[in-house]
Amino acid sequence: MDRRTFMSAAAVGLAGSWLTRYGPALRGQASDAQVEILVNEPIGTIAPDIYGHFIEHLGGVIYDGIWVGEGSPVPNVRGIRKALVDELQKIKPPVIRWPGGCFADSYDWRDGIGPAVSRPRRTDFWADTPPSHKRPPTDGPQRWDPNTFGTREFIRFCRLAGASPYIAANVRSLPAKDFYQWVEYCNAPAGATTLSDMRAAAGDVEPFNVQYWGVGNEPWGCGGNFTPEEYATEFRRYTAWVPRFGVPIKYIAAGPNGGDREWTTRFFRTLTARGQGALNSVYGWALHYYCGSTGDRNSVRFSTDEWYDLLVRADRMESLITQHWSAMAESDPKHRVKLIVDEWGAWHAGAADMPPNYLWAYPGSLRDALVAALTLDTFNRHADKVVMANVAQMINTIHSLFIAHEDKFAVTPNFHVFEMYAAHQGGQALRTVFSAPSIAFAREGRAQALWGLGGSASLTDKVLTVTVVNTHATDSRDCSIVLKGATVREGSATVLTSTDLTAHNSFDRPAALVPRESAVAVRSGELRHIFPAASVTRLRLTLA
Numbered sequence: 001m002d003r004r005t006f007m008s009a010a011a012v013g014l015a016g017s018w019l020t021r022y023g024p025a026l027r028g029q030a031s032d033a034q035v036e037i038l039v040n041e042p043i044g045t046i047a048p049d050i051y052g053h054f055i056e057h058l059g060g061v062i063y064d065g066i067w068v069g070e071g072s073p074v075p076n077v078r079g080i081r082k083a084l085v086d087e088l089q090k091i092k093p094p095v096i097r098w099p100g101g102c103f104a105d106s107y108d109w110r111d112g113i114g115p116a117v118s119r120p121r122r123t124d125f126w127a128d129t130p131p132s133h134k135r136p137p138t139d140g141p142q143r144w145d146p147n148t149f150g151t152r153e154f155i156r157f158c159r160l161a162g163a164s165p166y167i168a169a170n171v172r173s174l175p176a177k178d179f180y181q182w183v184e185y186c187n188a189p190a191g192a193t194t195l196s197d198m199r200a201a202a203g204d205v206e207p208f209n210v211q212y213w214g215v216g217n218e219p220w221g222c223g224g225n226f227t228p229e230e231y232a233t234e235f236r237r238y239t240a241w242v243p244r245f246g247v248p249i250k251y252i253a254a255g256p257n258g259g260d261r262e263w264t265t266r267f268f269r270t271l272t273a274r275g276q277g278a279l280n281s282v283y284g285w286a287l288h289y290y291c292g293s294t295g296d297r298n299s300v301r302f303s304t305d306e307w308y309d310l311l312v313r314a315d316r317m318e319s320l321i322t323q324h325w326s327a328m329a330e331s332d333p334k335h336r337v338k339l340i341v342d343e344w345g346a347w348h349a350g351a352a353d354m355p356p357n358y359l360w361a362y363p364g365s366l367r368d369a370l371v372a373a374l375t376l377d378t379f380n381r382h383a384d385k386v387v388m389a390n391v392a393q394m395i396n397t398i399h400s401l402f403i404a405h406e407d408k409f410a411v412t413p414n415f416h417v418f419e420m421y422a423a424h425q426g427g428q429a430l431r432t433v434f435s436a437p438s439i440a441f442a443r444e445g446r447a448q449a450l451w452g453l454g455g456s457a458s459l460t461d462k463v464l465t466v467t468v469v470n471t472h473a474t475d476s477r478d479c480s481i482v483l484k485g486a487t488v489r490e491g492s493a494t495v496l497t498s499t500d501l502t503a504h505n506s507f508d509r510p511a512a513l514v515p516r517e518s519a520v521a522v523r524s525g526e527l528r529h530i531f532p533a534a535s536v537t538r539l540r541l542t543l544a
């Protein structure tokens, strides 16, 4: 077995295919894998914000997905889709990022305040994006933004969901003055300024107290085509002397795309050129990483090799975190600034049965659930580094947890992973060692390898939550679970799996893929568990 405390996919690849050589002979034997949980080796507290979300004025995310309107026949809470609010409450969403994405750097926040009837209609940033499933775009709110969903509707949505708001401000097309006036509109007490009185007149006397403010989005691309030096200068300027109104504002700097380590190095070098004090204004450095798709990008049609291929691509998150963390250390050796991953997920083509303007709307399959699970496990294992992450996006696009159209609504397999993993929020992440056969597969005719079993563990009081991903498409793993430094009294398991790798939910079959509960055998403190093929499992173990 390869024994790992989590190595990169590349490193595991070097281990070769253990399974191909020895796997068949071992099937049926006593134990073919082991998980060690080192209870006395805490990593750090898992920031609940790691389980955060992202919504953008893109396709069917805001209009129809979230906002159906107060007079809609679709059940709603003051204009917001009720089924969505009900499901969100089950997963404890800690934070929601809005209004983009690329849309953020084209958005004028003044368009989305005041009475809805007098708000202007604008061209959406994504208006000219061709639908990925090759049907002609149609007119509608996905192209022309009616601005019915603005700041107060966003705050309403966050409050209904029980989440903190995270606003990404426009750096490409609005001056710094607009940034601090948006902060003032949100956070100044009623009666203090003309802007806070406008908020109060619209019905929100209490300030919104928004803490998280993103300074632009993807400044290396749609956010302004800046160099890292230019963006560092803009970041300093936008965050200088913004009135706080007693709110502990946390600025989030828009970081690199995937593995662009140089962006990180150069931003921090410029930011700190006039002293380390500048680091105090950065709460988080926000990385984006989409692991993409495979083959013809169909989310529910792929080969077994493509199953593994996507999981390997997703597993790259591990090395991205360590790579950018070390680049940050060159200018910030004490790591005052933490990492944020405010866009992540797989990204397939849109499904043909979703409206053509709902860009990249698809149901997601069991494969995407494994992407979600192994990514969240990665964040848990780096709880000392990562303080927030936002899956892209919440509904009707990319790695979504929900699909909706008019009165139709369904949760995707990703939702179930978030529901299972919510138990990690605020827990103490513990070091783990997973040992299991690695798996061989081919990408474009070249041999590749993927680890067989991975996961993370956290402790909250006497409850140990262990989440485990079995990546093998056909083989279950009979695993002994060894706790170092504690004894288990009892346990239960929740598992999401199917013999069909492409299993997914749809409007017609919303419960085609749901988790199941089972018991965990504990004998004299010893634990054995069979992790089914192609599965995500959450163990809840009560310690003696």
Ligand code: AHR
Residues within 6 Å of the ligand: 056, 100, 101, 102, 103, 217, 218, 343, 392, 393, 398
């Ligand atoms: O999530 C979709 C888009 O992907 C976002 O708007 C942008 O930030 C990223 O490139």
